[in-house]
Amino acid sequence: MSSEKNVGRRLFLGFNYVLLGVIALLCLAPMWHTLAASLSSPVELNASRSLLFFPVGDLTFKGYEIVFANPSIWKSYLNTMLYVVGGTALGISMTALGAYTLSRRYFMPANTLMLLIVFTMLFNGGMIPNYILILKLGLYNSAWALLLPAAINVFHLIILRSAFQGVPAALEESAKLDGANEIQIFLRIILPVSKASIAVIVLFIAVMHWNSWFPASLYLADRAKFPLQIILREILIDGNTNMTSGGANAAISIYKSLIKYCTVIVSTLPILCVYPFIQKYFAKGVMIGAIKG
Incomplete structure (x- = not known):
């Protein structure tokens, strides 16, 4: 048998x-x-x-030579790096603070607030009200129009809240007996214990900002502030390659397909290089807090 x-x-x-x-x-x-x-x-x-x-x-390697000869690529690359670093730092800070507050057992309004927050994930005002809001707040054509609305993602908040709730209460009680306050408990106990989940959220936020192009197309008017994905969209969809090499115009139709492939490789390579270093936290971080027993 x-x-x-x-x-x-x-x-x-x-x-x-x-x-x-x-x-x-x-x-x-x-x-x-x-x-x-x-x-x-x-x-x-x-x-x-x-x-x-x-x-x-x-x-x-002619395609890569032409791509890197395009000044818009370098400028948009730098813009995207700034948006990714700034957006990831802001996003993980706001999400972790919100998740910690909503995960406290003694915080009575936590469940009610969580229901209201989840409601915003299911229903929102839509594109036009958001656009009007950005205009009224004076954020139009600024980096804050891309960073602030995306500072907290409800899905990320739910994952971190579940992870923080999974931290044994005995650790917090021991820290309080030693005289630790809420800030010390958050920084020295909750964050180190939940580093796997935090690493996953950092990856989610970074990839989200790296791939984001639609908010920039709505809220940015200055081409000098465009992220890489806007330039990539122009090349892939609009056929706008702006190919220059050695000061001479090389915008020949024969190179257009080659340029598109090279641009895709250039735009995805950084994420592919970063992911292997944190992929070991991926499955573990997503599952933390999801298993009860």
Whole structure:
């Protein structure tokens, strides 16, 4: 009987490995195609209509040269980095403080406030009222129009609140007996114990700001303040490449497809480099506070 169970378990595990491997390949195929296309010859790339596993034609970095010769790329890259760093710092600070307050057992209005906060996640005023609000507050065409409305995400707040509620009460009681106040408990006990969940929220917020383009298209009028995703959208959808190399105009239609692939690689590379360093916290951080028993 045990041998039959072992055979069944091996078959089940083998099926899972094969299925997960196929899913992984399907997820990696577009990324690999984009990388191979960005290193391909522009003439061969335009003629190709199939999925690429290797660069077609002669290996070339011409697309990357043209992309980095575009001054809008560098300026928007810097803007995006500022928005990501500032938005992540503001977001995790506000979310952690709000989650800590709402997770306190002795804070009587916590459940009522949480219901009201969750209501805003399900129902909101919409795009036009938000636009009018940004205008009335004097935030239009400023970085604050991108940072303040996104400072607290209800989903992130729920995750951190659950994580903080999962911290054993004995730790807080021991700290209070030693004379610790609320700020010390928050900084020296709650945050270190919940670092996995905080790392996940930091990743969520950073990726959100990195990929965000719609708020910038609404609230920013000055092109010098555009994030990278706006420039990427112009290249991918509007076909506006503004390609210059060595002071000469290189805006030739043959390079447009190559430029699009190179721009996608340039815009996603930083996130791909950061993610492996914090991915070990990902599953653990999401599940903290979700298991009760």
